[in-house]
Amino acid sequence: MAKVSKDMTIGELITLDENIPAILMRSGMHCIGCPASLGETLEEAAMVHGIDANDLQDQINDYLAETAAN
Known part of the structure; x- marks a missing residue:
């Protein structure tokens, strides 16, 4: 199963x-289609948007775990 971390780029x-x-x-x-956003880490992008990077990382990893289980 794939697992994401906050240091991965968008x-x-x-x-x-x-x-x-x-x-x-x-x-x-x-703005995930913006060329500049593609090089930002999840943590950097979350900070710019006022989002908790840990929560977002958990949401994505929960989704990936659920997908792998099916």
Whole structure:
């Protein structure tokens, strides 16, 4: 099972699973298509958007764990 960390870039995350962009957008990261955002880490992007990076990391990892279980 894949597992994400806060030091992974947004570009890495969105190529990891096709549904991760939706998780990011629901959290308030509506600029994931911006070329600059692709090089930011999850932690950096969360900070810019006022989002708790640990919570977002957990949401993504919970989704990936659920997907792997199915």
